[in-house]
Amino acid sequence: MKLGVLLSGRGSNFVAIADAIADGSLEGCSIAVVLSNLPDAGGLAIARERGIEAIAISGKGIPREEHEAKMIATLLEHEVDLVCLAGYMRILTPQFIRAFQNRILNIHPSLLPSFPGTHAQQQAFEYGAKIAGCTVHFVDEEVDHGVIVLQRAVAVEDTDTAETLAERILHEEHAAYPEALRRVLSGAYTVEGRRYIARS
Known part of the structure; x- marks a missing residue:
C-alpha cells in the first residue's frame, strides 16, 4: 500500500509513521509522497533528508478547488492508496474527499x-x-x-x-x-x- 502524507508544519506524526515503517513495526506500506500547502513546512525538509519525494503545492492566491485538484492529481500520479493527514491545516473539500472516499485518515x-x-x-x-x-x-x-x-x-x-x-x-x-x-x-x-x- 502506498501512503500519501499531507502536512503543514514540522511533520512529527509523519516522522512517527516513517520511523515505524523503517523499523519494521509498520509493514505492508511505504510513503510514496509527502505534500504540503506551505513551501517552508519543516516536514518537507525531513522527508527529503529521508529520500522521500516531498512536494509543496501552494494554495495561496488560487481558488481552493483549483489547489485541491493539483493535490489530487499529484497523489494519483504517485498511485497513492491511502492519504494520511499529519497536521494538515486546511479543511478538505467534498471534491477531495470523494476522490479518496474512505481512504483518508x-x-x-x-x-x-x-x-x-x-x-x-x-x-x-x-x-x-x-x-x-x-x-x-x-x-x-x-x-x-x-x-x-x-x-x-x-x-x-x-x-x-x-x-x-x-x-x-x-x-x-x-x-x-x-x-x-x-x-x-x-x-x-x-x-x-x-x-x-x-x-x-
Whole structure:
C-alpha cells in the first residue's frame, strides 16, 4: 500500500509513521509522497533528508478547488492508496474527499467528539477536562467527524499547563497513528454505522 502524507508544519506524526515503517513495526506500506500547502513546512525538509519525494503545492492566491485538484492529481500520479493527514491545516473539500472516499485518515488531539476544530488541547484544558487524548479517524465531509479507528487517553494533571498537556498528547499521537495504520492496512475490520469493529 502506498501512503500519501499531507502536512503543514514540522511533520512529527509523519516522522512517527516513517520511523515505524523503517523499523519494521509498520509493514505492508511505504510513503510514496509527502505534500504540503506551505513551501517552508519543516516536514518537507525531513522527508527529503529521508529520500522521500516531498512536494509543496501552494494554495495561496488560487481558488481552493483549483489547489485541491493539483493535490489530487499529484497523489494519483504517485498511485497513492491511502492519504494520511499529519497536521494538515486546511479543511478538505467534498471534491477531495470523494476522490479518496474512505481512504483518508486524520489524527486529532482530543477524544472526539469532544473538542473538534483547532486548539483542541487548549479547549480541553480550559474546559477543565480530567481526561484528554487523541483520535485517529477516517475523514468524511464533516470536520473531525468520521468513523473512529483508535483513541488514546491522557490524564490531565493538576500541575499541567495547556502546553505540557499538548506535549503529552503529542507523545500519544506518535504511538496512535502507526497503530491505527496497522489496523486499517490489515483489512481485518468492518464498519457498522459509525462503529469501527475489528475482526479476529
